[in-house]
Structures are given as structure tokens and as C-alpha cells.
Amino acid sequence: MAIAGESFKSRASSALSDASLQTSIAGLKSGFVAARARAVAALPEFEAMRDAGAAIKDHTLAHLDVYLERYEREVVRQGGKVHWARDAEEARRIIREICAAAGARTVVKGKSMVSEEIDLNAALEADGLEVVESDAGEYIVQLAGEAPSHIVMPTIHKTTDDVADLFEDRHRAYGFMDRAKSAAELIGQVRTILREKYFAADVGITGANFLVAETGSNIIVTNEGNGDLTSTLARVHIVTAGIEKVVPTLNDASVLLRLLARSALGMEVTSYMTLSTGPRRADDLDGPEEYHVVLIDNGRTEMLGGAFQSMLRCIRCGACMNHCPVYLSVGGHSYGWVYPGPMGAVLTPMIAGHEKAKELPHACTLNGRCQQVCPVKIPLPDLLRRLRHQQWEQGFIDATTRWGISAWAWLAQRPKLYRAATGLAIPVLAWLGRSSGRFRSLPLASGWTAGRDMPAPQGETFHAQWARRARQK
Amino acid sequence: MTGDRASQTNSTQPRVGLFVTCLVDLFRPGIGFACVKLLEDAGCAVEVPAAQVCCGQPAFNSGDTDATRRIARQTIEAFAGYDYVVGPSGSCMATISKDYPEILKDDSEWSERARALAGRSYELMAFLTDVLEVSPPETSFEGRATYHDSCSGLRSLGIKQQPRTLLSGVKGLTLTEMQDAEVCCGFGGTFCVKYPEISVKMVSDKIGNIDASGADTLLGGDLGCLLNIAGRLKRLGKDVRVLHTAEVLAGMADRPGIGDGDRD
Numbered sequence: 001m002a003i004a005g006e007s008f009k010s011r012a013s014s015a016l017s018d019a020s021l022q023t024s025i026a027g028l029k030s031g032f033v034a035a036r037a038r039a040v041a042a043l044p045e046f047e048a049m050r051d052a053g054a055a056i057k058d059h060t061l062a063h064l065d066v067y068l069e070r071y072e073r074e075v076v077r078q079g080g081k082v083h084w085a086r087d088a089e090e091a092r093r094i095i096r097e098i099c100a101a102a103g104a105r106t107v108v109k110g111k112s113m114v115s116e117e118i119d120l121n122a123a124l125e126a127d128g129l130e131v132v133e134s135d136a137g138e139y140i141v142q143l144a145g146e147a148p149s150h151i152v153m154p155t156i157h158k159t160t161d162d163v164a165d166l167f168e169d170r171h172r173a174y175g176f177m178d179r180a181k182s183a184a185e186l187i188g189q190v191r192t193i194l195r196e197k198y199f200a201a202d203v204g205i206t207g208a209n210f211l212v213a214e215t216g217s218n219i220i221v222t223n224e225g226n227g228d229l230t231s232t233l234a235r236v237h238i239v240t241a242g243i244e245k246v247v248p249t250l251n252d253a254s255v256l257l258r259l260l261a262r263s264a265l266g267m268e269v270t271s272y273m274t275l276s277t278g279p280r281r282a283d284d285l286d287g288p289e290e291y292h293v294v295l296i297d298n299g300r301t302e303m304l305g306g307a308f309q310s311m312l313r314c315i316r317c318g319a320c321m322n323h324c325p326v327y328l329s330v331g332g333h334s335y336g337w338v339y340p341g342p343m344g345a346v347l348t349p350m351i352a353g354h355e356k357a358k359e360l361p362h363a364c365t366l367n368g369r370c371q372q373v374c375p376v377k378i379p380l381p382d383l384l385r386r387l388r389h390q391q392w393e394q395g396f397i398d399a400t401t402r403w404g405i406s407a408w409a410w411l412a413q414r415p416k417l418y419r420a421a422t423g424l425a426i427p428v429l430a431w432l433g434r435s436s437g438r439f440r441s442l443p444l445a446s447g448w449t450a451g452r453d454m455p456a457p458q459g460e461t462f463h464a465q466w467a468r469r470a471r472q473k
Numbered sequence: 474m475t476g477d478r479a480s481q482t483n484s485t486q487p488r489v490g491l492f493v494t495c496l497v498d499l500f501r502p503g504i505g506f507a508c509v510k511l512l513e514d515a516g517c518a519v520e521v522p523a524a525q526v527c528c529g530q531p532a533f534n535s536g537d538t539d540a541t542r543r544i545a546r547q548t549i550e551a552f553a554g555y556d557y558v559v560g561p562s563g564s565c566m567a568t569i570s571k572d573y574p575e576i577l578k579d580d581s582e583w584s585e586r587a588r589a590l591a592g593r594s595y596e597l598m599a600f601l602t603d604v605l606e607v608s609p610p611e612t613s614f615e616g617r618a619t620y621h622d623s624c625s626g627l628r629s630l631g632i633k634q635q636p637r638t639l640l641s642g643v644k645g646l647t648l649t650e651m652q653d654a655e656v657c658c659g660f661g662g663t664f665c666v667k668y669p670e671i672s673v674k675m676v677s678d679k680i681g682n683i684d685a686s687g688a689d690t691l692l693g694g695d696l697g698c699l700l701n702i703a704g705r706l707k708r709l710g711k712d713v714r715v716l717h718t719a720e721v722l723a724g725m726a727d728r729p730g731i732g733d734g735d736r737d
């Protein structure tokens with residue numbers, strides 16, 4: 001997916017005035033936050049599990065080369081093939097070549113954020129392939145020509161009504177002439193349509209929640225079971241995964257899976273968990289003839305060993321955005337690319353570069369709620385602050401902010417001068433505001449006063465009063 | 474000055490250096506005097522070092538780490554001689570106790586001093602409760618209040634129960650918890666002027682929760698948040714009084730609330 005052109009601020013502004021979007025997000029706020037809290041409360045060892053999860057990820061990242069090679073050996077031993085892609089371009093080329101070699105016409109896809117990251121659908125469609133998303137949410141955004149607005153719930157920006165409108169318009173072609181009256185009916189339509197597609201598909205592409213080094217397996221979790229069908233029914237199965245998805249053992253994966261289901265949806269386990277290990281063996285009842293894994297770097301190795309390595313612990317649960325008051329105000333599309341919310345505000349500049357995502361690290365109050373819920377304890381606010389620091393050093397901060405902060409910092413280092421200046425200014429402001437106690441507008445403060453009054457100072461500054469008190473003693 | 478000299482001088486009274494915070498200095502000096510009263514009532518000798526301005530957070534959160542280091546060194550120097558450093562803000566005190574040691578950790582001359590200061594620095598409510606173990610002050614305040622948990626205090630310093638425990642002794646005050654008391658009010662330092670629309674949306678959500686709680690008073694421990702919430706409340710014409718917890722505890726809440734004037 002290409003990075004959106006206009007600014008975060010203007011997208012956020014439209015999102016704030018989009019009533020239907022605000023209704024949809026409100027559900028996320030109440031429903032998922034409460035569900036997660038219940039699931040966590042029911043598991044006394046959850047905190048210890050977070051530490052264990054972070055430790056598993058840290059250990060793997062510290063020996064990433066070892067575990068990736070082990071994983072590759074196991075995949076090959078099971079009859080599969082591993083492809084290494086340095087960036088999005090290379091990943092797309094590899095996948096297109098596999099599809100071409102298989103003589104594919106139809107591709108069914110499971111939900112995969114990394115495939116969004118590398119903009120896979122457009123590339124395959126340009127080759128004349130029909131690409132069908134099999135996750136209901138992804139199916140809907142694909143049909144609407146939109147991007148997912150949440151990494152777990154791609155259609156969280158849409159109400160049931162929005163979807164009914166969309167299907168009424170687009171599902172006539174499949175013989176559904178009447179508008180669906182319930183969510184169940186909508187899902188029924190998707191099921192009917194997808195069933196045909198599964199059997200027609202030549203290639204199934206899935207993402208990966210975890211790649212298990214000891215067995216060469218890929219684990220995906222879904223609540224619709226579409227992962228099973230996508231990876232078993234087509235002739236060729238392609239797994240797309242970021243290189244950070246590998247974990248040493250099945251045991252490690254199970255710790256992370258328990259964290260994932262609770263953090264993402266407040267569930268103890270997801271409805272489906274699919275393990276795929278290599279192509280179909282002689283005595284298997286089903287499975288693909290070919291099994292490919294495309295391991296994608298796309299900026300990840302640059303994060304290894306540095307100040308941002310902890311971001312690679314991310315298991316894509318979405319808890320950080322579900323708890324982010326900014327995300328919950330402006331929705332996922334405001335962030336402009338595949339990954340929204342706190343994790344996106346870190347990842348997008350890391351993967352796409354500061355120039356394409358300058359605003360994201362700043363669009364945050366550093367309130368820390370994301371870090372508090374992150375199942376692998378990623379210090380997201382610290383990482384955002386580090387990105388701000390990088391921007392400051394590399395000259396990405398706009399001149400007004402830079403000048404303002406520098407001037408203020410200069411003054412803050414001169415207590416006597418600061419005291420003299422504020423000692424004069426504050427009593428004047430206090431006097432001007434004494435009767436109402438506040439200002440409706442103030443020069444140079446429109447950012448504040450557009451939606452808020454500015455409380456007036458109470459009187460003289462504390463330090464002026466304290467100094468006088470000391471003199472009188 | 475050479476090195477830190479944590480001293481109890483000639484009495485057993487702890488010497489406390491008050492970190493006033495820049496917002497309290499400029500906007501609400503009464504909170505500073507409330508701190509002085511609470512600390513003195515608890516048996517501390519309170520001093521206010523002159524060479525303090527701000528903890529440096531605006532620079533730190535804007536990415537100017539060098540300027541933050543310079544301000545940090547100035548603050549460390551100013552508060553070197555005290556047994557404790559106490560301030561009426563979780564946010565500023567978290568900067569001093571968590572961020573200073575981090576940004577100065579590679580500075581051979583200052584890292585030790587930064588850590589020493591961090592170990593002696595407390596947010597006011599935490600200091601009164603956890604260090605001095607004072608009993609809730611006997612004072613009175615007529616009102617039905619709700620408490621906003623400011624983010625840094627809550628998440629960096631674990632301040633949650635302390636103000637509530639202290640407030641539990643105030644006669645005439647009922648404290649009702651609001652929904653999402655722990656969710657950010659949208660202040661966020663420079664965030665509130667960089668992204669005013671989002672900030673106003675967030676503070677409006679907060680006000681929805683204050684309203685729903687039925688409170689006539691909003692209390693909190695960080696003036697930044699309180700200015701933000703009061704500013705929006707007043708813009709909406711709402712009659713909720715906004716005060717810092719210290720003002721109530723010190724019995725100094727008899728003046729206009731934040732954003733209220735003489736005629737309110």
C-alpha cells in the first residue's frame with residue numbers, strides 16, 4: 001500500500017467530523033478494552049507471561065540469524081522452499097514468479113499485514129491474477145477499494161449499515177438481489193461467494209503469526225477458519241512473513257499465542273489455529289503440492305541491535321491501538337499507511353522513512369497506556385520520543401517548533417532573566433483576566449483557544465511571592 | 474558546589490527542596506503554597522532553590538535532548554543539598570526521577586548525581602503517603618469530587634491510591650470515581666497546541682465522563698491537565714470547579730477554581 005499523500009492532521013480532521021466512523025470506533029473503545037481487561041483479570045500469571053513473552057522475543061532477536069537458518073533447514077527438510085526478500089520490491093517479484101510458474105489465475109489470500117506492507121495485491125492484479133481476500137474483514141475493505149484501518153479488525157471503521165450498502169451494490173453479480181438485513185446474512189453472503197473461490201484458487205497466500213524454528217511450521221490464528229482453507233485447498237501455498245516472526249520452539253509460540261488472543265480480542269484462544277508444515281505428504285488427506293515461504297526484511301535488520309530493536313517484538317495484537325486515545329479519536333486511516341496507532345507511529349517512519357511519516361511520532365501525548373497493555377512490553381512512548389530526537393538531529397522538525405523550543409530552553413537556563421520576564425508579564429495577564437478568570441482568546445495561542453479557554457494566572461508568580469516572603473522574614 | 478551533600482543539618486527535620494514546576498509558578502502559585510503548608514505541617518523544613526525553572530520536559534518531548542541535558546544539570550545542581558526534592562506534579566517529577574538518569578547515563582561527571590537526585594525526588598502525594606506516612610490531613614471541603622489520574626504520575630510513578638487516601642480524610646468531600654479516570658485528557662504538553670482538534674476531542678470525552686459522574690469538582694495532581702480540562706469546561710460553560718489536590722488537602726481551596734474569576 002502506498003503511503004497517503006496529505007498530512008496526518010488533515011486526515012485526522014476529516015475523521016473527527018465523520019459521524020459514522022466515530023460510531024464504529026466507539027464500539028472498539030467499550031467492547032474490546034473491557035474484554036481484554038476481563039481476560040487479563042482471569043489469568044493471574046498474565047504479568048509474568050508478558051515478561052516471558054518479551055524475553056522469548058528478545059532472545060530470538062539476539063540470535064535471529066541462527067533461528068532463521070534453523071527454520072529454513074526445517075522447511076526444506078519438510079519439502080518446502082524458503083525465499084529471502086530484502087525489500088518490498090523483491091518480495092513482490094518472488095511471489096509473482098511463483099504464481100507465474102504455477103500458471104496461476106486465481107489467488108486466495110488469508111489476512112496478512114505484511115502483504116499490505118509490500119502492496120502485494122496491486123502487483124498480482126497487474127499480472128492479470130484475480131486476488132480474493134478470504135478474511136471477511138479484508139474481503140470487505142478489498143471490495144470497497146479501501147485499506148484496513150486496524151491490524152486485527154480491518155473494517156473497524158465501517159458500520160454494519162455501511163457493509164450492507166456495499167454488498168447490496170456489489171453482490172448482485174453473485175445473485176444476491178436483496179439488501180442483507182443482519183450481520184449474519186452479510187457473513188452468509190461472504191461465505192457462499194468465498195466457497196467457490198477456494199476451490200477455484202491455484203495459489204493460497206497466508207501471513208504468519210509465528211514461524212517455528214524447531215519444526216519449520218507456520219502458525220496462523222483466525223476466528224473464521226479461512227486460514228485452514230487458504231493454506232490447504234490451493235495447489236501452491238505461499239507464506240509471507242517478516243523475518244521477526246520466527247520463534248525457537250512450539251512451546252515459545254504457545255506462550256505468545258496465549259498473550260496474543262487475550263490482548264487482541266480478550267479471548268483465551270482464537271477459534272482456529274492453523275499449523276502448516278511443508279507441502280502435502282504421500283499419506284496426507286489434503287494440502288498443497290508446493291510450499292513456499294517468503295521471508296521479508298524490508299527495513300527490519302536495520303532495527304536489529306539498535307535503539308529500536310524492541311519494536312521487533314511486536315506480535316501484531318492491536319492492543320496498543322485499542323487503548324490509544326488518539327487512535328480512538330481519529331481511526332486507523334488517519335495514520336496514512338498499513339500500520340496505525342502507536343505501533344504504526346513507530347513502524348511507519350522506521351520502514352518508510354521519516355520524510356514520509358514526519359508527523360506520526362508527534363501525534364501522541366506520550367500517555368503510556370499502549371505500553372501498559374502491550375503483551376510484549378514494548379516501550380512505545382520511549383520509541384516515539386527517540387524518533388522525535390532523531391528528527392530533531394536530522395532536521396525534520398519544522399522551523400516554528402524548533403525555534404520555539406530553542407528559545408524557551410535558552411530562557412529556562414537563565415533563571416534570573418526568566419524570573420524578571422515572567423515577574424513582569426504574569427501580573428499583567430493576571431490583572432487582565434481577574435474578573436472572568438480566563439481568556440477566550442490570546443495572541444499566539446490559537447492552538448489552545450480554538451476549543452478551550454485559557455485559565456488566567458492567579459496573581460504574581462510563585463517565585464515573586466516567595467522572594468518577597470523571604471525578604472519580609 | 475562539589476558533589477551532593479544530603480544533610481539533615483542540626484535538627485531531625487528533613488530538608489525539602491520544593492520543585493515548584495513552571496506551570497504552578499506562572500499560573501497557580503497557590504498550589505505551591507499549598508505544598509509548603511502540607512510539607513511544613515508534616516514536619517519538613519521547606520526551601521525553594523532560586524535556580525530552578527522547568528524540568529525540561531517540553532524540550533525532551535520535542536526531541537531536543539541536548540537542551541534537556543543542560544536543563545537537567547542545572548536542576549541537579551540547584552537541588553544538590555536537600556534530603557528530598559518534592560513537587561506537585563507527577564509529570565515533572567517523573568522527568569527528574571526517570572528521565573534525567575537515563576539521558577545522563579553516559580555522562581561520567583553527572584550520571585551518579587542524576588541517579589542520586591532521582592532517588593531523593595518525589596511527587597507530593599507519594600512523598601506524604603509513602604515516605605512521611607502522614608495520616609490524612611484534617612480539613613474540610615464541601616463538594617462531590619471526581620479525580621483525574623494524570624498519565625505520567627500514574628504510569629511512571631504508580632500514583633493512584635495516594636491522593637485518594639489523603640482525600641479520604643477531608644470532611645464534607647465525597648469522591649466519586651468517573652469512567653476512564655485513567656485515560657489521557659489530551660493535554661500532552663505541546664501536543665495540545667500541535668493537534669488542537671484531537672486534543673479537544675480527548676478532553677471533551679473526559680468532560681463527558683466528569684459530567685456522568687455527577688461531580689461538581691474535578692481534582693487532579695498535574696496542573697497541565699487541569700488547565701486543559703478547566704479550559705474546556707469553561708468554554709462549554711460548565712460549572713465544575715477544578716482544583717489541584719494539594720489545594721484541597723491544605724485547606725486552601727477557598728479561592729476561585731482554575732479558570733474561574735472573581736465574579737464566578
Ligand code: SF4
Nearest residue numbers: 314315317318320374
Ligand atoms: S506494539 Fe504491542 S500492543 Fe501494539 S500491536 Fe504490537 S504487540 Fe500488540
